[in-house]
Amino acid sequence: MEDLGLMDYYHVPRVCKQCGGVMVYRGIGEYQCEECGYEDYDDYGKARRYIEKNSGATAMDIENATGVSQKSIRRMLREARLEVASTSKVFLHCERCGKEIRSGQYCDECEMQLHRTIEEQQRELQRKGKTGYGIREQGDEGRRRFIHE
Numbered sequence: 001m002e003d004l005g006l007m008d009y010y011h012v013p014r015v016c017k018q019c020g021g022v023m024v025y026r027g028i029g030e031y032q033c034e035e036c037g038y039e040d041y042d043d044y045g046k047a048r049r050y051i052e053k054n055s056g057a058t059a060m061d062i063e064n065a066t067g068v069s070q071k072s073i074r075r076m077l078r079e080a081r082l083e084v085a086s087t088s089k090v091f092l093h094c095e096r097c098g099k100e101i102r103s104g105q106y107c108d109e110c111e112m113q114l115h116r117t118i119e120e121q122q123r124e125l126q127r128k129g130k131t132g133y134g135i136r137e138q139g140d141e142g143r144r145r146f147i148h149e
Ligand SMILES: [Zn+2]
Pocket: 016, 017, 018, 019, 020, 021, 033, 034, 035, 036, 037, 038
């Protein structure tokens, strides 16, 4: 069993807020519902998007604008998930496979795989009907045509 604790730490969206479908990881903090195409972001994705549009933003600005906690932001900075003017030449290694990486905690492949594991777990939960989310009430059928663009 993989330790997925850190993924939860960043509030990875697992279930679509619109239709209750499984959210699939698209890369750099972005997710898309496999059912209706709704896009959502984890803390990293939210903070990153905000910083892109507001260079020079402080942790407090980010928290106010995105709701991502400063604690979470500081942790991302420490892990170099968020880029600040960096003089560091430290090489990091993927915590899962040991490959050399330039930032973050996992290499791209491992991060992808971890997300695939989360998605599979979520599908399993959905199959068992134990999502714990009471969202399935609205227009699922009408939304299905947006699935495969
Ligand atoms: Zn959806």
